[in-house]
């Protein structure tokens with residue numbers, strides 16, 4: 039396995055249609071779980087005005103920013119809606135692997151600290 043991945047907890051630690059945060063020296067990363075149980079990791083920073091995406095509403099594989107309703111695709115970070123669209127703004131995404139019910143995150147190559 040790629041040694042750049044770190045264990046950040048179990049899939050059960052993340053509420054359905056909710057999120058948990060992982061802080062690294064470079065970014066705060068929101069770990070989302072969809073209704074179907076899929077896990078995604080994106081930067082907790084809306085590309086519009088830096089709203090906290092972790093506090094947004096998860097629907098399908100997307101999250102709606104709590105500030106001005108920009109919709110972000112959790113899989114590729116693409117924004118849709120005001121200021122977004124196919125050629126619009128996007129959010130950083132981070133690789134995730136699930137192994138034996140545990141979430142492994144690749145937060146670039148830096149050590150990280152679980153904060154919530």
Ligand code: FES
Pocket residue numbers: 084085086087088089103104105106107108
């Ligand atoms: S800060 Fe997210 S839509 Fe404005």
